[in-house]
Amino acid sequence: MQRKSFEGSLCPIARSLERVGEWWSMMILRDAFHGLTRFDQFQRSLDIAPNMLTRRLNALVEAGLLKRRRYNDHPPRDDYVLTARGRDFRPVLIALTAWGNRHFADEGIASQVVDATTGAVADPVMVDGLSGRRLDEPDFVFAAGPAADDTVRRRMAFARRRREPTEPEASRG
Incomplete structure (x- = not known):
């Protein structure tokens, strides 16, 4: 196939x-x-x-x-x-390692990321290189970029609508 x-x-x-x-x-x-x-x-x-x-x-x-x-x-x-x-693919492998260890290592961790100098186990997270803040929701979201076509813009608009609080939630303050 x-x-x-x-x-x-x-x-x-x-x-x-x-x-x-x-x-x-x-x-x-x-x-x-x-x-x-x-x-x-x-x-x-x-x-x-x-x-x-x-x-x-x-x-x-x-x-x-x-x-x-x-x-x-x-x-x-x-x-x-x-x-x-x-x-440049290294952070992707590090993220997959951390995710796999967190969710699928029932028998124990076989491979992990550690500080090369101290040997301390690392807690890999993604951060914004400009602000240093973690790339967690709701602070960081996907958005259409400059080259986005109508399909991408519709997908991002749908995602944005799903994130926006409904009227009663917004008024609860």
């Missing part, structure tokens, strides 16, 4: 999923952040079929998240290293 493509979507979530939404992609990126660079390292770590790993690595290179770096000419062998775009 052919999966839906989000290639032309204006939604940043859809565009991102087009590049990293397949689970092997995120696992490869996780391993790249742990220092793995070689095909055989990824294959061993993930226990993934070689043809699937080849496809996922090629897709990540094409998306600009990884780049190939030749380390052997005969036979040709490449390392796969994170690009600046790939390194």
